Amino acid sequence: MAKRGYDVEVFERRDDIRAAVEVKGRSINLALSHRGRKALNSIGIEDDVLESAIPMKGRLLHSAKGELKRVVYDPTFNQCIFSVGRNYLNKKLIQATTNFPNVKIYFNHLLTRSNFEEGSVTLINLKTCEEFKRNADLIIGADGAYSKLRLAMQQTPQFQYSQQYIEHGYLELSIRPQMGHKMEPNNLHIWPRGKFMMIALPNQDSSWTVTIFMPFEKFENLSTPKKVLKFFQDTFPDSVDLIGENDIVDTFLKNRPSELVSIKCSPYHIGGKFLIIGDAAHAMVPFYGQGMNAGFEDCSLLDDLLEKNRNDIAKTIQEYSKVRVKNAHAICDLAMYNYVEMRDLVNRIGFQWRKSIDHLLFRSFPNKWIPLYNSVSFSTMEYNQCVCNRKWQDRVIYKIVMTIGIIIGTIVIIFFKSFIYK
Template identity: 55%
Template sequence: MSQEFDEMVTTNGQSDQHFKIIIVGGGLVGSLAAINFAKKGHDVHLYEYREDIRKIELVKGRSINLALSARGRRALAEVGLEDKLLKHGIPMRGRMLHDLAGRTQAVPYDSNTNQCIYSVGRKHLNEVLLNEAEKYSNIHLNFNRKMTSAKLRQRQVTFHDEKNDGIENVAGDLIVGCDGAFSAVRRAMLQVPGFDFSQTYIDHGYIELCIPPVNGEFQMEVNYLHIWPRGKFMMIALPNQDKSWTVTLFMPFSNFASIVTIDDLLTFFTENFPDSIDFIGEKRLIDDFFKATPQHLVSIKCRPTYVDPNFLLLGDAAHAMVPFYGQGMNAGFEDCTILSQILDQHQNHFHLALKEFSDCRWPNAEAICDLAMYNYVEMRDLVRSKSYRLRKILDDFLYRIFANYWIPLYNSISFSHMPYKQCIDNRKWQDKILSRIMVFGSISFAGILGFVYIYSKR
């Protein structure tokens, strides 16, 4: 099948026909991937099992806010949508830490160049991408279509029409799974020998609350991601366009289970997040908390992300991650960017391009999944420590002096396009350098003390 796919190329290396691309999943990554394929002239059929998000008010089961950073911005810029989304987004220039007494401390993400991430609404972003996709005559949008099975050798997918209760069998040249953490496309790929897959649930869950605007204004200082770090759990808040804040409480399920009554809830918040009660409002806190069910957090890894004959995974279907680095959407968008670049380099030799994409992408996807896990510990606990603050000051100082050589971990993840695995390797190199400096400094200091002692005895 793959040989046949690559034979659809003329001697000058350019594709002599356009391929039929079936994309399963019409969320953020699926709609962006559709645009990228359409720009290359392919016939794109996008299938989404939900209703058209543009026609409903709320999408249940998905977080409201997303953090848009450099990798996502580049992907949007390549389809002409970056400026439109930045006008909608709210810049967040750092973390605002809340202590138990209600005092706050601002910690900039980048004190040197004042770079920021943007709080964007998931629904708005998805609507913008779908509206853009609709402008292409070679993109065909299909909603209320749930994938039920696939025949890999035939490159055929079966969908159930959720609205009309019908069955639709669709065959294409390439099947792309952009259908999230519980991907039906990935489930079909499990039939292929050599396809590795793992999923890890953490014992922490989350619920979303809300800080409403007061007199049409934000209640807290805007342009920050607000964090209430409490060691084993934390609460964060991201600003919205309507001047409200989406508040997310992350903590072990055992803690959620211990809050049974209204008194339990108010006692818990009074002890741990006292300043937030006035922001949220006692009645709203009670109503929103008890009507919510704590949601699970899962990390998913798989390799390869492409299998013969021409099944490919992008976004959460390939690398779902916990949300603590704000890179889920950005990594999925970067999938689209890198895939597009590799397809161009191979001049639409799909089999070669897809294999190269998979080979280069999965190590970086696994790296950011691991980093996301680590950052939860940093956000809920380490940000409170003196050693963390000292390292932050030192990183910023060295970054200011050696900007081309010393890039702090967070900056490399959020404000650069450095491969995720290289970001980790870079951090390990920095740790090694600082350890040697500390050892040298300690020896030098001890030597100075010894010299002073000897000199004083003369």
């Protein structure tokens, strides 16, 4: 918006993380892929961010016996996703913003009321407790999964809304920095265990962010140091020494697992002035690594539409909502599905067989047969189109398999007939 020449005021609830010693909140790493990179590129910080990121070429699966199996994301073109630190990225983004004289950032400010008819919002300065009203040509709520602006929008007529908490929670552990990475760094490590899983993402200081996703009741059952350790030794034996027994027990007994929520709503705007983007509009479970990328793509789309509509804000946000809702719903659904893929399907023969077929066809017809993961992570194809594409591929493969089956069946029958009647 600042690049387009608008005067921008940013109100942020938290402290300025550039000044803070330690940052509260989720330290979980972010997976940066094509859509996010494209948006960062358009504001000139892509290279900067990639420099301190760690490329991940595929999934490295750890079996319960400690054996490793590699599943490369893109064997055809070797594209990869990037593990980025949340704080590092946030700082870069704030710094990029301060280059514009027409942007003012206010920290420790909270939205308290949205007045849709008046076209204003009320904010509170959390340091001084002073409350004040603000008016603007466009008010964007990029205030996350628990968005206050969306909560107000939800109370207007015809607003479709659903929030779904999944029955699994997550707990974050870490492998401390070492002299060099103790596991292969250029991979997303997964310990898929069917009904639950653990993953690890690499950091530049050779530490790892480890996350365990599990049903809440399974967490509750691990209520003593002994139970926790036994569970780890049985289930993730090769991780115990890396994380450290004390850290494992401490993390489990001193923390409650966090919730995972999937939020869908429609529309994303109220009238011609209020808009929600990012997690505020479409919070999703983290299993496709697309939450941040989808949020950044929101910015690209908004920018493109403002360009196309010559800065007609009302027209733009209406069109934005129309295009974006169906795509955001699609990626929310894909993210939900991908949990099953990561924790279970990756281990199955059928999944690996399908992946080989997909990449064989992708190599032969790179513009026609784009596998689902590639279209989502390494292209800007609309999410909804990615899903349609996959359904079409499923139908084609089904028909091929059926045809082969019928041909082989026929040959076998002919063979046996000629054998019997000989």
